Amino acid sequence: MSHPSMTDTSGLDLTAIRKQFPILSEKVHDRPLVFLDSAASAQKPDAVINAMVHTMHHQYANIHRGLYWLSERATEAYEAVRDQVAGFLNAPSREEIVFTRNSTEAINLVAYSFGSLLTPGQAVVISEMEHHANLVPWQMLRDRMGIELRIAPITDAGDLDMEAFGQLLSDGKVALVAITHMSNVLGTITPARQIADMAHATGALVLFDGSQAVVHHRTDVQALGADFYTFTGHKLYGPTGIGVLWARRALLEDMPPFMGGGDMISTVTFEKSTWANVPHKFEAGTPAIVEAIGLGAAIEWVEKFGFDAIAAHEQALTTYALERLATVPGLNVVGHPKKRGGVISFTMADVHPHDIATLLDRNGIAVRAGHHCAEPLMRRLGLTATARASFGIYTLQEEIDVLADTLVRIREFFV
């Protein structure tokens, strides 16, 4: 079989990169692991694993309150990550970085705290392609505050329908637009700057769910015109349990706290408490200290390669994968957005996505199958489930060949 050629201009040394991920040399069912589920959660390089272990071996203590050497070192390390994240997002200030458990918690924080400032008659706009994480919190807000939740449609190709989106904004009642920066199902990279400009022109603010997007290209919250931006560590080669909310400082200062407890207060009496300054007002309780340090290591590791190289590598892989998958009989790629990242959902005639995933797994290949936490999107597409392959910095062209060749054999098995 002659395969299309792949033009990877990234200059990344993939052999050296893969050696830094211990799990990639594992075997699954006696086959070399082909891990194509990075969009669900990425694998972790030694740099991240070692940073976390080193912290627990040598400089672990609770932060912000200990008056001893170890606590001061842990506090410094934790707070240094806030600076790193501010740089990573090009945020104007470190005080605008709030650590959360994940992107879901970051969105819930905004839905609760910013949401409590909304009044009936105001509206929030989301899109048809949202992950449940950027959908359910807004439904809960709607039911709690009596606001309206509007759904911006997508085109059949999987792009946001900009004309319909504009119409949803036109009555000036929209307080917030909350939209993914990159779809976890379709791979669509949304036109964030245009969305922000349209929202701002009608007095609405914008939140971007960057869970997928931050992994694949450089993120500049100022250039995007964002008001809120969220992401999670574990998709960025960092640990689970650590996520980020960035918001403009004035917004954070106006918003009431999300959770109450230690570390988020200024003074406490039985009658009344006052709140700490931002961002600490939003970080109640002992945070995920080791995980935050792991996130810092992940960001440092990713930035060492640079997003120009990462984006070039993943674009080349995605283009190659779309070409290869098009040669698999009966395979249908779901969505053909104008601009896409390294996430490809597909169905195969006569073979259910769960059977695809189970048989791929038997052959060492890990993909996701199901509704990808986006049930309304599945309904919009007229599907109940898809299989999804997603790529990371360590993904090889040869792995896409193994995927495509195995899919051909799976179809032959069932038909």
Add this chain to the structure above:
Amino acid sequence: MTQTGLDSDALYDRVIVERARAPQYAGKLEAPSVQGEGKNPMCGDKTRVDIALDATHIQSVRHTTRGCAICAAAADLMAQQVSGLDVAQAVSLSGRFSAMLVGEGSSTATADTSLGPLEVFQPLRSHKARIRCAELPWIALKEALSHADV
């Protein structure tokens, strides 16, 4: 990293693949005595079961299944195996089928031989995430039989 040959695993017995591709009990009954439905919210799979009962026994079963090969084959083989049983026998068979899937009872190879063709699903024991695929039609069956007035 060339990999040759498809490891189809014992899970995908030819019987399962063939029943999923060409079911023998698919469709609806014109005048079902009872009906039941099973849905799996995790994957969107759905089975509807139509049952015709006489005074005591299941006369005939048809199913409408939208699901994976495991679910579709399980529905078809279930329809085959419960036809002719009385309600108590069908419920008992359902219990023994579930017990086989979770590996209850003997851990040795001596399976419940009374399960007959349903034994093809035994490899699901090592695919815990897929057990619910095979159980879905039986959930629909039990719901249908709960409406039976026998």
